[in-house]
Amino acid sequence: MIQYRKTLGVSAKNKTVAADLSLPEGCDVAETFGFAQRNGSLVDGGGLREPEFAKKIADSLPEGEKLAAFYPLLEESDGKFSCVLYCESGKVYAFRHELLYTSTYTFTRPPAVFRLMEDMERLILSDGRTVLLYDSAGLTKDSQIPSFDWGIYYHERMFYIKKMDTRRIFFSAPGNIRDVDSVRGQGGVIQLFHEAGQFLGFREYDDSLYLFYEYGFCKFSAEGDEEDFSFGEMIPCAKIYGDSIAVTANGILWLAEDGLHVYDNAVKRVFSEYTDGLSVQKSGAAAAIGGKYYLQAAMKEANGEERDIVLIADTDRSAFCILKEKVSSLIAFHGKVYGICEHTLCEIGNGARSLSGWMKRVWQSKPVNPFGGRCVLREIRLRGEGAFVVRVFGDTVRSFSVCAEKKEIRIPVNLSGTEFCYRIEAGGAAVKIDSLAAVYSGGEK
Numbered sequence: 001m002i003q004y005r006k007t008l009g010v011s012a013k014n015k016t017v018a019a020d021l022s023l024p025e026g027c028d029v030a031e032t033f034g035f036a037q038r039n040g041s042l043v044d045g046g047g048l049r050e051p052e053f054a055k056k057i058a059d060s061l062p063e064g065e066k067l068a069a070f071y072p073l074l075e076e077s078d079g080k081f082s083c084v085l086y087c088e089s090g091k092v093y094a095f096r097h098e099l100l101y102t103s104t105y106t107f108t109r110p111p112a113v114f115r116l117m118e119d120m121e122r123l124i125l126s127d128g129r130t131v132l133l134y135d136s137a138g139l140t141k142d143s144q145i146p147s148f149d150w151g152i153y154y155h156e157r158m159f160y161i162k163k164m165d166t167r168r169i170f171f172s173a174p175g176n177i178r179d180v181d182s183v184r185g186q187g188g189v190i191q192l193f194h195e196a197g198q199f200l201g202f203r204e205y206d207d208s209l210y211l212f213y214e215y216g217f218c219k220f221s222a223e224g225d226e227e228d229f230s231f232g233e234m235i236p237c238a239k240i241y242g243d244s245i246a247v248t249a250n251g252i253l254w255l256a257e258d259g260l261h262v263y264d265n266a267v268k269r270v271f272s273e274y275t276d277g278l279s280v281q282k283s284g285a286a287a288a289i290g291g292k293y294y295l296q297a298a299m300k301e302a303n304g305e306e307r308d309i310v311l312i313a314d315t316d317r318s319a320f321c322i323l324k325e326k327v328s329s330l331i332a333f334h335g336k337v338y339g340i341c342e343h344t345l346c347e348i349g350n351g352a353r354s355l356s357g358w359m360k361r362v363w364q365s366k367p368v369n370p371f372g373g374r375c376v377l378r379e380i381r382l383r384g385e386g387a388f389v390v391r392v393f394g395d396t397v398r399s400f401s402v403c404a405e406k407k408e409i410r411i412p413v414n415l416s417g418t419e420f421c422y423r424i425e426a427g428g429a430a431v432k433i434d435s436l437a438a439v440y441s442g443g444e445k
Helices: 052-060
Strands: 003-011 016-022 029-033 035-038 041-044 047-049 067-074 081-087 092-096 099-101 112-117 121-126 131-135 138-141 150-154 157-162 165-171 188-191 199-205 208-213 216-221 246-248 251-256 259-263 267-269 285-289 292-300 306-314 320-323 328-333 336-341 344-349 361-365 375-393 397-405 409-417 421-426 432-441
Touching (some): 029 320, 035 361, 067 121, 067 328, 067 336, 067 344, 092 138, 150 199, 251 292, 285 336, 292 328, 292 336, 397 409
Antiparallel strands (some): 003 016, 016 432, 035 041, 041 432, 067 081, 092 099, 112 121, 131 138, 150 157, 157 165, 165 188, 251 259, 259 267, 292 306, 306 320, 328 336, 336 344, 361 421, 375 409, 375 421, 375 432
16 A cells, blocks of 8 residues: 655755655555555555346345355356355245245254265255255255265365364265265274364365365375374464454465465465454454455454454455455355345445445554654645545645646645655545655754
8 A cells, every 4th residue: 555655856946845745555554444445546445236146136136134144156067056045034045046945954053065066066055964965956854975065076076074073184085975884994083183173164275185174184095095094293383263264366264363364375374464364253254256355253352342344355465454344255156256235245346335235444554753853844746537635734734625637736735844644545436546655844853
C-alpha cells in the first residue's frame, strides 16, 4: 500500500520536499479494508454477490429454515452442479435442476465432507454418527460406510479419524470405502504416537497427504501396500487454528497464534504486517482457488473489540485485502469461492459490493514525519480513477472529495503539523488510485 518512501526533490532555499507516497510491497499501513494492492495501484479488493441459483435456493427452502452450509457437486451429464444444503435446524436438503428435495435426514452439527472420485463424483458427509452419500441419484443414508469426524479419499482409499479416538487412523481397502476390516491387503488401522496436540485434519498437497495437529504437522505417505505406509518428521509450529488450513497452488496456508504461514517444503510467515492479532473462532473457515487464499477470521480493532472479517490473499504477494464482512462455511468449487452471509449463499469475487449495497473501502497510512520537526503540507498530488474522499491529518483534519479521471490532480492543503496521516475512503462505484504524493515545506532548523 501507500507509504512515505523516497524524496522526489528538495529545494535548499525553503526546504521543500516532494515525497512519493507510493505502493511498494511490505508497506507501512495503519488500517486497510476493502482495498487491495495490485500491480502498484490501490484497487477494490473484493466483494459479495448473490448468484441467481442462490436466490432460487433461498426461495425454495421451507419457511423458518436458515442456511448454514453448502456442499456443491458437479453433475457430469449436463455440466451443471447440484448441492447438499445443511440448515441451522440440522436438516439436510438436496437441490438439483432448480428443485429442492426434502429428506428425513438430520445432522447434529455441520458435517465433515470429502469427495469420492470413482465411476462418478460423489459427496460423502458425516457428523461422526450418520453417513450420507450424495450423487446424481440423490441423497441416501449409507450405513456401510463408517462414520467419521475427519475423512479424505486418497490413492483409492478412505482414511478417517474419529474424535473419540484421535490416536488412530483407519483406512479402507483399495477401491472400496465400505471395506474397513483389518485384513491384510484390505482395510486397517494405524496407531499414532505424535505429541502435537489435538488432531485438526487431513490435507492433500503435491500428491502427498499431510496430517495437521494443534502444534505441528507431518507428511504421511500412503501409496500402495499398507506395509509401505510411512510418516515424516513432525514439523512443529505455534498453535494452529484448525479451520484456517487450505491448500493453494503455492503451498498449504494456515493461521497460527503468531500469524499467517505457508508451507512449500519449508514453513514461512507471510503478510505479517496485516495478520498479527487475527484469530479464528469455532465458526471459522478457509478456502483456496489456485494461488488465492480466503479466510474467515476475527480481527481485533483499535478499541479492543473483535470484528468478523474475510481475508483474501494472493500467495505470490501480488494482492491482499480484508473485507469487514461475516461470511461462514467458505468452500471453493470450480474456480469460485462461496460462503454463507446472513443465511444467504453468496459468491466472493471481484467488485466492491456487499449483499446490502456498495461496500465501504478504507486505506490509511501510518504517521509520516518528513522533516523530524514541524513543517507545512503544501499540497497532495494523486492520479487515479473514480470518486473517493481523501482525508489528511496534521494539526487538524482536512477532507477533499475527488473525482479522478487518470490525469494527475493537485490539491492545495496548507496544513501545519509534525506528523501527517493520509486516509482514502470510497463508498460507491469502482475506484483505482495509481499514485499519491505530498509536498512539504519547512523553515531553517
